[in-house]
Amino acid sequence: MTVQDVDRVSYVQEWEEWHRRKEAVLSAPHGFLAITSLRWLTEEPTRFEDAPGAWAATGDGVVVELDEGEEVTVDGQVVHGRHEFGVLAERASVYVGWGDAVIEVAKRGGHDILRPRHPENALRTAFTFTPAYEPDPRWALTGRFLPFDAPRPVTVGAAVEGLEHVYDSPGQVEFELDGTAYRLTAFNGGEPGALMVLFTDETSGVTTYAANRALQIAAPDAEGGVTVDFNRAANLPCAYTDLATCPLPPAENRLPVAVEAGEKIPLERGGQP
Known part of the structure; x- marks a missing residue:
């Protein structure tokens, strides 16, 4: 087994553990x-x-x-x-x-x-699991955080018709995919300094949930470097139930490419295993 093979095995194991933890929170007795x-x-x-x-x-x-x-x-x-x-x-x-x-x-x-x-x-x-693409390290992209001079309020829609959410955006995340540069408006993540992006792409409504997926990004390093790992593109609760008020992505976060990574349409919404 080569070093590359070992690294890939470790990568997949880490992804599987992340996915298990996410599923456990979702399906907890009061999740x-x-x-x-x-x-x-x-x-x-x-x-x-x-x-x-x-x-x-x-x-x-x-x-x-x-x-x-x-x-x-x-x-x-x-x-x-x-x-x-x-x-x-x-x-x-x-x-x-x-x-x-x-x-x-x-x-x-x-x-x-x-x-x-x-x-x-x-x-x-009745919950069993959420289908997902096989984790592939090629979807773990190197990116850069581009901070705004000051946080900007961004108004987005919601899974509930007529509802709006307002989030402060600290900046944008820039990355390249197949030689093309893209920028996504970022919001604050779950940990200090961390980021979160809401997005859709060309798989949305086909193999992935139509309204949104969310990607947590670790805090940028001293040079602003970040890892944009689309293997961890996750469904929000509205992908499973109409009883959620999840935010929708800002218009600029609709990627014109197919991100064939991360979680797919839940079985509860007609997704395929």
């Missing part, structure tokens, strides 16, 4: 596949069949009124009667315990929402 409904709260207190209490969005934030005999757990404390969550920040979530379920209280696109998560939800219990 996205456990969501049973998406409720848009209003000022009128409303009860829902998959959550306790009557919920309302007021000027002072989300409020729940629990009937006698009902209780939830908030921050480890058992709550009865009325509970005020206060005004939530955009993209913030609070998780409320209710038996073996968790009730997510959140704000998305300026709206207060409720998303109950039940481990027995059929979408979760």
Whole structure:
């Protein structure tokens, strides 16, 4: 076995471990596949069949009124009667315990929402795996981060019609593919200094999910160098369920090439194993 073969084996093993971890989060007892409904709260207190209490969005934030005999757990404390969550920040979530379920209280696109998560939800219990292209190191491209002088607010659409998200973009990621240079608008990633890009390409709606895929990119090095590894192009929750409010890519992030790498259309959306 050559050094190149050993490197490829290690690369594939690392990719498989990444994919296993991602699948585990998605299909966890209270992961996205456990969501049973998406409720848009209003000022009128409303009860829902998959959550306790009557919920309302007021000027002072989300409020729940629990009937006698009902209780939830908030921050480890058992709550009865009325509970005020206060005004939530955009993209913030609070998780409320209710038996073996968790009730997510959140704000998305300026709206207060409720998303109950039940481990027995059929979408979760029937989940097996997400199909993906075979990992190929040739899709791990060397790129460069081009920072803006100051972060720029970028408004993008959402999986929910009529909803918009606003993200601060710190700059763009530039890379070459088959001799052609491309730039993608980047948002902040999950770790300090890390980046995330939302994109579509010529496989979108054919072999990969039509609306979007997301790629996490490690923080640039001292010279701005980054690795753009499309093998880790991942589905967002909206690829599996209509109960997600995922952002769509900005217009400039629609690549005119086929990126035959990363995750494919989920089986739940008619994808092929």
